[in-house]
Amino acid sequence: MFYEIEEIKRRRKKLGLTQKKLAELVGVSQPLIARLESGDLDPKLSLIKRIFKVLDExxxxxxxxxxxxxxxIFASPNDTAKKVIEIMWEKGISQIPVIERGKVVGTVTESAIIKRMLEKGADSLVEIKVREIMEEPLPTIPPDESLENISKMLLNSPAVLVVEGDKILGIITKHDVMKVIKG
Known part of the structure; x- marks a missing residue:
């Protein structure tokens, strides 16, 4: 995540906030916000994150x-590719995270399935295990990640998993972002 400190003043003014009000919302002093905006302060990343989180909200x-x-929807490394294909078809999804002992260990994508079919034939998908065709795990993000950063990540990945601690809260695909943009 890249934060531009110059954005703070612009966004604060666009929202019609005073330095004092922003300081209250962030839990810091008004002079600290003033020094930050004037460039007289090299703040900690944690402070910048807090400020941007307040502005985002x-x-x-x-x-x-x-x-x-x-x-x-998850698959197990021991599931057959055929079973995963059936689930993907039934649910209208193009990728499934693979979980083993509560941990994400990979991803099955339509591309991985088609690649295997081209290499070994369609019959090879009947009994082959997911562990043999799975790709790298999907990237993970925190629940407060911005739409902009999610969109950038989706340029290189079919989906991202929303994770808090060790708990998977949800998944975001390109389709989900398109729904948000559409309104």
Missing amino acids: LEGKMTAKKIMNPNV
Whole structure:
């Protein structure tokens, strides 16, 4: 995540906030906000994150928690590819995270299935185990991740998992982002 400190003043003014009000919302002093905006202070990343989180909330920015699908369908490394294909077809999804002992260990995608079919034939998908065709795990993000960062991540990944601690809260696909943009 990249934060531009110069954005703070612009966004604060756009929201019609005084330095004092922003300071109250963030839990810091007004002089600290003034020094930050004037460039006289090299702040800790944790402070910058807090400020941007407050600004994002005030602007009603979309976060991962707001756009995620909480109904994540998982596969096991021991499931057959045929079973996963049936689930993907039935649910209209193009990727499934693979879980083993509560931990994400990979992902099965339509591309991985088609690649295997081209290499070994369609019959090879009947008994082959997911562990033999799964790809790298999907990237994970916190529930407060911004729509902008999620969109950037989805340029290189079919989906992202929303995670808090060790708990998977949901999944976000390109389709979910398109729904948000569409309104």
